Amino acid sequence: MPGRAGAAAAAALLLGAASALAQSAPAPQPGADLRPASSFAGIADQRDRSVALFNEIGKVLLHPRCVNCHPATERPRQGDARRLHQPMVVRGKDGHGAPGLACATCHGKQNFDPAGIPGDGHWALAPAAMAWEGRTLGQICEQLKDLNRNGSRDLAAIVRHVTADTLVLWGWNPGKGREPAPGTNAQFGELMQAWVDSGAACPAV
Amino acid sequence: MVHSINVNGTTHRVDVDDDTPLLWVLRDNLGLTGTKFGCGVAQCGACTVYMDGQPLRSCSLPVSAVGDARITTIEALAGKEAEAVQAAWVKHDVPQCGYCQSGQVMSAIALLKEIRKPTDRDIDLAMTGNLCRCTTYVRIRAAIHDAARTLEG
Numbered sequence: 001m002p003g004r005a006g007a008a009a010a011a012a013l014l015l016g017a018a019s020a021l022a023q024s025a026p027a028p029q030p031g032a033d034l035r036p037a038s039s040f041a042g043i044a045d046q047r048d049r050s051v052a053l054f055n056e057i058g059k060v061l062l063h064p065r066c067v068n069c070h071p072a073t074e075r076p077r078q079g080d081a082r083r084l085h086q087p088m089v090v091r092g093k094d095g096h097g098a099p100g101l102a103c104a105t106c107h108g109k110q111n112f113d114p115a116g117i118p119g120d121g122h123w124a125l126a127p128a129a130m131a132w133e134g135r136t137l138g139q140i141c142e143q144l145k146d147l148n149r150n151g152s153r154d155l156a157a158i159v160r161h162v163t164a165d166t167l168v169l170w171g172w173n174p175g176k177g178r179e180p181a182p183g184t185n186a187q188f189g190e191l192m193q194a195w196v197d198s199g200a201a202c203p204a205v
Numbered sequence: 206m207v208h209s210i211n212v213n214g215t216t217h218r219v220d221v222d223d224d225t226p227l228l229w230v231l232r233d234n235l236g237l238t239g240t241k242f243g244c245g246v247a248q249c250g251a252c253t254v255y256m257d258g259q260p261l262r263s264c265s266l267p268v269s270a271v272g273d274a275r276i277t278t279i280e281a282l283a284g285k286e287a288e289a290v291q292a293a294w295v296k297h298d299v300p301q302c303g304y305c306q307s308g309q310v311m312s313a314i315a316l317l318k319e320i321r322k323p324t325d326r327d328i329d330l331a332m333t334g335n336l337c338r339c340t341t342y343v344r345i346r347a348a349i350h351d352a353a354r355t356l357e358g
Contacts, residue, residue: 087248087334100316100331105260106247108270114224115246115265 034059034183037194050201057191058137058203065171065181069125070132076125077133080179095124111175118178120170127151141202155196163189210271212237213281223269227261228252230268231278239279239307243336250335253308254278260315262334279307286314289355293348301339309335313349322353 035056043049060066068077074090077083090098097103107123126132129149132140143149144158153161162168163185171181181188195201207220210227212235219234226245231237231254240263243251247265254263255277263276290313293299300306309332316323316331323331328346337345 087250089334090330098330099319099327100260100312101334102259105253105334106262106265108266110270112224112265112267112270114226114267117247117265 034187034191036187037190040194046198047201050195050198051203053191053195053198054141054201054203055137057188057195058140059182060171060188061132061140062137063171063179063181065174065178067133070130071125072131072133072135074128079177091125091128095127111173113176116175116177118170118175120167122167124167136203136205138203138205142205145200145202155200159189159192159196162192206269208268208271210268210276211274212276213278214275219268221268224267226264227254227266227268227271227276228263231263231276237278237280241304241307243305243308248334248336249305250308250312251305253311253335255311255315258318260312279311282310282314285356286317286352289352290314290317290348292355293352296351297344297348299341299344299348301337301341305335305337305339309337309345313345313352316349317352317356321356323349 037053040049040053040056043052064077064080064082068079068082068085071077071091076085076089076091078085087101089101089103092098092102097105103123103125106117108117108119109121110119111117112119130143130151132143135143145155147153150158151161169185172185174180206223207218208223208230209216209218210230211217212231217235219230221230221234228240228242231240232242240254241251242264243249245264247262250262252262252264253260255261256266256271256274258275258277261276290310294306294310299309312332312335316328320327320331325346328349332342332345332349
């Protein structure tokens, strides 16, 4: 009988090959850092500074760690190559999957690297109104500010959400085999706060 | 480290590494071999058990994460949904090689507890994480519909 690790690796290879066939999204740009918010202070025009800050924020928002679970369809993606999630799962009524196959069937409260399964206390898909996949940074920016599409959060609540929500923080601690979101969450929070303070202007849609 | 876990209504103390998957504790330490190893990466569903009544892939949860949760394996299934599924599985002669069927049955019962009269789509969405290399999917779907009719009375 093959060892557990060997059997699991063989299965993962086979399943990985099958998943690769379903890939349709472009591969992400690997591992960018984030510029500190203070480095934008030299942009005199407030609106230009705000837009520049959001363009930097976009490095995180458009990263697979974020976009994979803000899908345009009911199906999430996974991995740095943004393959369609295997097994085939859907958002469901509350973002936690279909009856009988909830996210928590496989995703625990923490990453479990031996099986390659990421986890968090409230692993879920973003609501359909918060879909980012396939949208421009300008569209996502307008979406983030729209109370009808952002969970009724004002800008202060948005900053709190991206600096305190454990599932957002997971993006910088995604477990073995997944590239973390760019920079650090602290840098990201500072960029978001600076964007809000500069008027929360959006790039062109 | 010694872990205390509740399985099928009984508390067991097992001395294993913290990151030992629950599946191996069930099979190797407790001798509950009805739950199967298929892939080890939560892709096939053969290792499905319940944690506090909800389906769980036991290959992908470390024993240290079980805590006070109640684990139920195929050996302890009971109740009207289990009886209806078992009867439907026999009637439709669902299993072929049988290896995946423990996980299939666990998922089917969990679905019927949530949706009394599932549609084909409900069944597909709930069962898609349970692979069957003998491709008994058509019989599985028919048996779930049959079990639902039995539960309707």
